[in-house]
Amino acid sequence: MFDLDEAFKEIQRGCVEIIDEKRVKELLTSYLKNGETFYVKAGFDPTAPDLHLGHTVLIQKLALFQKYGGIVQFIIGDFTGMIGDPTGKNETRKKLDKKSVLENAKSYKEQVFMILDPKKTEVLFNSKWIDELGASGMLELTTTFNVARMLEREDFDKRYKSQTPISISEFLYPLLQGYDSVVLKSDIELGGTDQKFNLLMGRTLQRSYNVGKEQAVLMMPLLEGLDGINKMSKSLNNYIGVTEDANSMFGKILSINDSLMWRYYELLSTKTLDDIRVLKENVRVGFLHPKVAKEQLAMEIIERFHNEEKAKIAKEEFNNIHKQNLLPTDIESFELDGPIWIAKALVDAKLEPSTSNARRDIKQGAVKIDQVKISDEQLQLQSGTYILQVGKRKFANVKVK
RNA sequence: GGUGAGUUACUCAAGCGGCCAAAGAGGGCAGACUGUAAAUCUGCUGGUUUUUACCUUCGAAGGUUCGAAUCCUUCACUCACCA
Numbered sequence: 001m002f003d004l005d006e007a008f009k010e011i012q013r014g015c016v017e018i019i020d021e022k023r024v025k026e027l028l029t030s031y032l033k034n035g036e037t038f039y040v041k042a043g044f045d046p047t048a049p050d051l052h053l054g055h056t057v058l059i060q061k062l063a064l065f066q067k068y069g070g071i072v073q074f075i076i077g078d079f080t081g082m083i084g085d086p087t088g089k090n091e092t093r094k095k096l097d098k099k100s101v102l103e104n105a106k107s108y109k110e111q112v113f114m115i116l117d118p119k120k121t122e123v124l125f126n127s128k129w130i131d132e133l134g135a136s137g138m139l140e141l142t143t144t145f146n147v148a149r150m151l152e153r154e155d156f157d158k159r160y161k162s163q164t165p166i167s168i169s170e171f172l173y174p175l176l177q178g179y180d181s182v183v184l185k186s187d188i189e190l191g192g193t194d195q196k197f198n199l200l201m202g203r204t205l206q207r208s209y210n211v212g213k214e215q216a217v218l219m220m221p222l223l224e225g226l227d228g229i230n231k232m233s234k235s236l237n238n239y240i241g242v243t244e245d246a247n248s249m250f251g252k253i254l255s256i257n258d259s260l261m262w263r264y265y266e267l268l269s270t271k272t273l274d275d276i277r278v279l280k281e282n283v284r285v286g287f288l289h290p291k292v293a294k295e296q297l298a299m300e301i302i303e304r305f306h307n308e309e310k311a312k313i314a315k316e317e318f319n320n321i322h323k324q325n326l327l328p329t330d331i332e333s334f335e336l337d338g339p340i341w342i343a344k345a346l347v348d349a350k351l352e353p354s355t356s357n358a359r360r361d362i363k364q365g366a367v368k369i370d371q372v373k374i375s376d377e378q379l380q381l382q383s384g385t386y387i388l389q390v391g392k393r394k395f396a397n398v399k400v401k
Numbered sequence: 402g403g404u405g406a407g408u409u410a411c412u413c414a415a416g417c418g419g420c421c422a423a424a425g426a427g428g429g430c431a432g433a434c435u436g437u438a439a440a441u442c443u444g445c446u447g448g449u450u451u452u453u454a455c456c457u458u459c460g461a462a463g464g465u466u467c468g469a470a471u472c473c474u475u476c477a478c479u480c481a482c483c484a
Contacts, residue, residue, distance in 0.1 A: 228439085257439040291436045322437045341450065357430085359452080360445055366431045378450075391431060 004028055007068050011218070014057070014267045016193050019200070020216040027187055027216075031069030040070040041186035041202075041215070043126070043177060046081045049104040051111045052239035053301070054223040054232035057267045058190055059115045061220060065188070066120040073184050074112065076105050079127035080176050101125070111242050114305055129183045130176055141175050144208040145201075150174075153197040174198045178205040181215050188216045195219070223267055226252055228260040246302045246314035247328075253298035254318065258290050261297060269300055327387060331397045338400035342367075342379040349388055349396035366391050 007028055011018075018024060027038045042062055044055075051059075062072045078101045109123060133141070150171050151157050178201030181189060185206075191199045199217040206214050222231040225238025232239045240252045256264065265276050279296075282288035295315060302311035321328050334349045343358035346367065352358040361367050362377040368389040385399045 251437085254437055258436095259439085261438095289436070291438080294436090294438080318437075343450075354448065355450075356448060356452085357446080359450085361431065364431050364444065392437090 001032060002068065004032060009273070010064060011061075011068070013273060014061075014220065015218055016221050017196075017219045018216065019203075019218075020214070023214075023216040024188060024218070027070075028068055035069075037069050037071050038187040039073050039184060040065045041073040041075060041181060041184060041189045042191065043075040043077045043080070043180065044108065046076050046078045046101050046104045046108075049107040049111070050234065051108075051242045052232055052234065053242070053264075053268060054225070054239065056115060056242060057223050058192065058220050059112060060268070060270075061190055061218070063115050063117065066117050070120070070188070072116060072121045073186060074116070074121055074123045075180055075184075076101070076108065076123065076125050077177070078105075078125045079130040080173055114242065124184070126176070126180050130179070133179075138172075141179055141205075142172075144205060145175060147171075174201045175205070178202040182206055182209045182211055185211055185213070186215045187213065188218060190218045190220065192222050193219045194222065221267070224260060224263060226256055228257055240301075242305050246306045246310040247317055247330075249302050249305070250298045250311075250314040250318050253301060254291075254294055256294070258294075261290070261294050265297055269297060271300070322392070328395060331387065331395045333397040333399065335399045335401060336381075338383045339380045340400060342369075342374070342381060343377060345381055345398060345400070346388060346390065349398050351388060351390045351394045351396055361390055 004025070008025060011024065011028075030036045031038065040062060042058060062070070062074075066072060081101075105123065105125070113121070153174070156170075174197055177198045180186075181202030182205050186202065189199050189202050196217075196219060199219065203214040203217065224230070225232035225236055226240070227236075227238045230236050230238060240249055244252075253264070262276075262280060265271070265279070266273075269276065271279075279288065279293055283290050283293050299311045299315060302314055317328060332350075336345055336348055340348075341355075343352070343355040343362065346352040346358040346361075347355055352361065358367070359377050362374060365373050365375065367374055369386050371387070371389070381398075381400050383400045385397065388396045388398050
């Protein structure tokens with residue numbers, strides 16, 4: 001069916017750390033021999049249903065486990081989301097109502113099943129069993145742990161020492177996440193490196209509650225965003241969303257630098273490590289242009305979230321704009337009353353935020369009309385149709401009446 | 402609750418009566434160079450067709466002054482130390 005060593009290598013790929021490798025191997029072996037499936041758990045915050053490639057690193061790893069006998073327990077942390085994971089932030093969260101949780105869950109599913117096999121996935125809400133826990137159950141849960149150990153967690157420790165407030169409820173977060181593992185009897189839990197403490201809590205609690213096994217823990221790195229420095233996140237606007245259209249995905253992937261490209265290959269591509277090594281070597285000796293390697297990566301990712309056809313079109317489109325200086329096909333159109341001052345037209349066509357800025361860009365030679373650079377900032381557009389361009393990427397089709 | 406410090410543009414941060422649309426850094430945008438990138442160099446980065454000008458901005462509201470981001474008063478918020 002599959003080779004154990006090969007499978008394990010694939011699983012190890014990109015991981016920062018695996019705790020209890022032996023157990024992972026055992027699970028794979030027993031699936032190989034007896035067809036016994038096992039549970040792989042991962043939790044997601046219900047507040048942000050817009051997935052980006054940073055999230056898919058983890059989800060792809062889940063999909064890999066499905067290939068090797070894993071049943072994925074996809075947990076929507078609707079209860080824990082109310083507390084807010086204290087990791088690295090101190091904003092207070094708003095409580096989500098049932099309706100928006102369900103809506104978020106729905107869009108989660110749509111996005112996640114582009115990668116995961118729905119037949120081998122259980123989508124679960126952790127409020128279900130945590131609500132049942134009740135006050136006494138909650139109290140019992142807290143007796144399994146003490147404050148000193150809680151403060152072992154790095155960011156609690158930092159905040160405690162620097163006298164930044166820690167809410168009592170935040171202590172509950174790791175406990176409840178761990179309790180999920182108790183109820184679900186998970187065999188493996190995946191998470192980001194920032195989740196280490198919470199993931200280990202699952203092991204501790206499974207022991208305390210005599211589940212009869214302790215989950216293995218597999219930690220994935222946080223994917224760097226387009227800038228190559230910060231982790232990919234929506235707030236930094238350095239992300240590629242899985243629902244983005246093919247053209248913008250292509251452009252964004254091509255804009256990353258070469259070293260980041262290999263990082264993306266490792267964490268996002270389904271090519272084998274050997275194939276990637278060959279690719280890398282070919283680029284190194286100059287046999288393959290790095291741009292081509294990057295295009296291949298972009299194609300693969302777009303195929304995953306759209307299809308092959310769209311990937312091809314996106315590639316052509318991109319090369320049209322950049323290489324051959326042709327125009328993109330889907331330029332937004334505007335109708336304006338003429339004659340109109342060029343700076344005003346640029347603002348009206350949403351290419352510039354203000355006429356002052358438009359003037360500055362004209363002075364710098366960033367503005368083109370029908371592909372011809374202009375320098376006269378007093379220019380009046382007479383009636384007719386024009387293609388206005390600012391910089392390399394911003395276009396508009398303008399009809400002056 | 403007490404005491405002290407602070408609140409300046411996208412962010413950090415200088416300015417402490419006129420030369421302030423406000424230094425510097427980061428970020429962003431653009432130009433050159435490239436591979437479409439990165440790195441590098443350069444320019445721009447409140448608004449307005451009065452563009453060596455005018456208008457609105459320095460937590461909020463008042464006040465002093467010929468003139469206030471700068472001084473005074475009140476209010477709001479943030480932080481630190483003490484309780």
